[in-house]
Amino acid sequence: MKLRLSSIIGWISAGLVAALTLFSAVMAFVPVTNPEAIAFAMKLGVSEIDTELAIVKIVITLLFLIPRTSTIGFVLMVGYYGGALATNMTHGMTVAEYAPILVVFVLLTISAYVKNPELLSRLMKRPV
Secondary structure (H helix, E strand, C coil): CHHHHHHHHHHHHHHHHHHHHHHHHHHCCCCCCCHHHHHHHHHHCCCCCHHHHHHHHHHHHHHHHCHHHHHHHHHHHHHHHHHHHHHHHHCCCCHHHHHHHHHHHHHHHHHHHHHCHHHHHHHCCCCC
């Protein structure tokens, strides 16, 4: 029963990460008319490359969701969101503005712990 519960928790957290990432990727293809959103993108310096970033998010999410490639998808997802967090922090954003990225990191950690036990065993230098 414990194994089943942890598997459900892992897949729910992975699904939430995937849903949040895909939602933000799809929203990059929607035309923006809100001046505050345009100013926010300009402040971060991503207004010219939002389509390319959206494509990268979609590819990384697919890699993350496919069980056979979930480990590399996890590593790429952590790298992407780590860069997003660093960009937000260095451009003077408040904690409330980059808190969703921290939530994604917590969900990523939970899903990796459950879905990819080989990652933890490698970090602890134990055999798989």
